[in-house]
Amino acid sequence: MAGLTNNGGSKASSNIFGGIRYWLLAPSWVVIGVFLVMPVGIMLVYSFLTKEFRGGVIWEFSIAAYDQFIFDRGLFGDEEPAIEWTYIVIFARSIWQAAIATVLCLLIGFPTAYFIATRPPSSRSAWLFLITVPYWVNLLIRTVSMKFLIRDSGPLNQWLRNLGVIDSPIHLINTDIAVQLGLFYSYLPFMVLPIYASVERYNFTLSEAAWDLYASRWTTLREVLLPAVKPGIIAGCILVFVPSLGAFLAPDLLGGAKNFMIGSLIEEQFKGNAGNWPFGAAASMILLTMVLIVLMFYSRQQSRSEVEGH
Amino acid sequence: MKIFTKLMGATAALALMAGTAQAEGQLSIYHWFEYIPQELLDQFTEETGIEVTMDTYDSNESMLATLKAGALGSYDVAVPGDYMVQIMIGEGMLDTFDSSELQNFDNIQAQWLDVPFDPGRTHSIPYQWGSTSFAVSRDVFSGDINTTSILFDPPEELSGRINMLDAQGEVLLMAQLHLGLPQCSAERDHIKALDEMLQEAKGHWASFGSDTAKDVLVSGDAAVGQIWNGFSARARIEGANIEYAYPVEGYVAWMDNVVLLKDAPNRASAIAFMDFLLVPENAAAVTNYAQYTAGVEGVGPFLEPALLSSPEQNPPDGAPVGTFTAVCDEATQTLYDAVWTRLKK
Structure with a gap:
């Protein structure tokens, strides 16, 4: 992602491929069409269909799914519509959890990336290798392992108890903190890697120049290093925030499937007992809209920093 | 060509x-x-x-x-x-x-x-074929377990340590047996009572999970688990000190x-x-x-x-027989779906 910013000069590209340029792009368009536009289109259409009894859809236009998202009409559907807070709370909880995960990842990921990027080039790949090792194991298995670690009678509590730090076990499993742990742990490398890519290309003589000009360490970090690696930081934040927002493994396995996040709410509509496809599709569309807003914000930031930079 | x-x-x-x-x-x-x-x-x-x-x-x-x-x-x-x-x-x-x-x-x-x-x-x-009821950890609770109150209105030491099956049919039928309500009743009072009772009971539950129903009992994460009789037997065989309940209000039978x-x-x-x-x-x-x-x-x-001689397969004398799940009409089922959605949201 960070690499995107560096292609400022490529617009004036040569004319080698002349008329066949568009044909050469065709495979990418097909991939985007088949794997992105079509599924999103199906989702959009389904979100406006009528729910069929016991799952499935009837091909009749309906906005019932969006209505259900926004209005609460009581158990029997005949009360005065009131604002439905449930789903707003679920979305707020998801955004909150994703935001915390992003901040935690940034706090740990930035120093880590900086550390790696300032090692001698020969040992950097070894450090990066170490970062990726845990991710050779499937996400599901890592999440279940996390559950084993933090349960009341698990190693974490045993260890703390043996050290005398606590008397009774810290109850983590099936709480929001457990979900947070799962999210943070799952997506940390997505923060480290783009920041590393930015810091690695950072010209450290700039820091030396700032130091020579009597900038303090803190000022140097804030005014020189951070603006230079900002694209990497933003890319990392997006790569952590967006998947955290839609995560369903962590809330399901670590949160006890009791406190929904957006991802588990949507999954329940298709695979679970609820069997309400239009509602699942509508919730997905609302999530997608939110993610798009975040990405648009990012690209605006990006173009602004480019204008400032050149 | x-x-x-x-x-x-x-x-x-x-x-x-x-x-x-x-x-x-x-x-x-x-x-x-x-x-x-x-x-x-x-x-x-x-x-x-x-x-x-x-x-x-x-x-x-x-x-x-x-x-x-x-x-x-x-x-x-x-x-x-x-x-x-x-x-x-x-x-x-x-x-x-x-x-x-x-x-x-x-x-x-x-x-x-x-x-x-x-x-x-x-x-x-x-x-x-078998039954769906619940198992209780005898390390945590020594009282009478043969009542559905253990799931829906539990004693203090069990509150917050209950795992329910993530299965609409079995949770709702168990709740109906607890309240003494008939199956497939679309009567407003019945639906409302069911909804209210479940909303309150949810506060006592730690988690929903079917494929984890055995593990949470073996590991001790849960002290009570709604569970199928055979799965409960396997949890016991794997070392959980649990007893499978035959509540007097009834329990679910299935094939x-x-x-x-x-x-x-x-x-x-x-x-x-x-x-x-x-x-x-x-x-x-x-x-x-x-x-x-x-x-x-x-x-x-x-x-x-x-x-x-497995206790999960041999109900004690005087235990009620299990109740099979009835298939309801669309109007009633839609109401049950709404109750379930409200419970899980």
Whole structure:
């Protein structure tokens, strides 16, 4: 992602491929069409269909799914519509959890990336290798392992108890903190890697120049290093925030499937007992809209920093 | 052009051959998780040469949802519970067979032959039957557990340590038994009472999980777990100090059945598999593994002796009989769906 910013000069590209340029792009368009536009289109259409009894859809236009998202009409559907807070709370909880995960990842990921990027080039790949090792194991298995670690009678509590730090076990499993742990742990490398890519290309003589000009360490970090690696930081934040927002493994396995996040709410509509496809599709569309807003914000930031930079 | 046509013909013939070869040698099962021993599947492949692939699900409702979402036509057999068989017949999702197609059809126990959910057994054969109640950790609680209050209005030491099955049918029926409500009642007061009671009970629950129902009891994460009787027996065998309850208000009874799915890609393999499961020795192998009860005659000699005295299979004297889940009409079911959605949201 960070690499995107560096292609400022490529617009004036040569004319080698002349008329066949568009044909050469065709495979990418097909991939985007088949794997992105079509599924999103199906989702959009389904979100406006009528729910069929016991799952499935009837091909009749309906906005019932969006209505259900926004209005609460009581158990029997005949009360005065009131604002439905449930789903707003679920979305707020998801955004909150994703935001915390992003901040935690940034706090740990930035120093880590900086550390790696300032090692001698020969040992950097070894450090990066170490970062990726845990991710050779499937996400599901890592999440279940996390559950084993933090349960009341698990190693974490045993260890703390043996050290005398606590008397009774810290109850983590099936709480929001457990979900947070799962999210943070799952997506940390997505923060480290783009920041590393930015810091690695950072010209450290700039820091030396700032130091020579009597900038303090803190000022140097804030005014020189951070603006230079900002694209990497933003890319990392997006790569952590967006998947955290839609995560369903962590809330399901670590949160006890009791406190929904957006991802588990949507999954329940298709695979679970609820069997309400239009509602699942509508919730997905609302999530997608939110993610798009975040990405648009990012690209605006990006173009602004480019204008400032050149 | 001629060459092209020939080529097409040859390709089509090849495809056809591949198709028939597949039809003879493959079987695709959609089954509950942890419900059949791998050795039995291996034995089936050894005896018939049919290769088996299996996907699993964790509730009747999620199986129905997946099949309706387009998986029908990719599986040959599934193993729905009694009421779900009736629903699937109603939805036209099952194929029929004639009893003469199954050599071992007569092995089916008389009481399971002409069942209300599949009169005359033209779509399904019995797999296993059992009950759904709950198990309580005897390390945590020593009082009387034979009441549904343990789940819905628990004593203090159990509150916040309860795992419920993530299955609409079984949670709602248990709640109805707790309140003494009839099944499939659309009466507003009944629905409201059910909704209110469940909303309050949810505060006492730690989690929803079906495939984790055994593990949370073994690990001690939960002190109470709504659970199927055989799964509870396996938790006990794996070391959990738990007791399976037979609440006086009642509990859920069920029978799982192997059904022939509509548009099964390998119908012949499916029939062979059903026939295989009706052999007493094979049905007993499932029972020994899953700890439920077979619906086939003559399994006795092949059963592990411990099963005979298993507390999960032998309700104490005076315990009520289990209640089967009823299939409700659309209007009522829609209300139950709403109650469930409100519970899970």
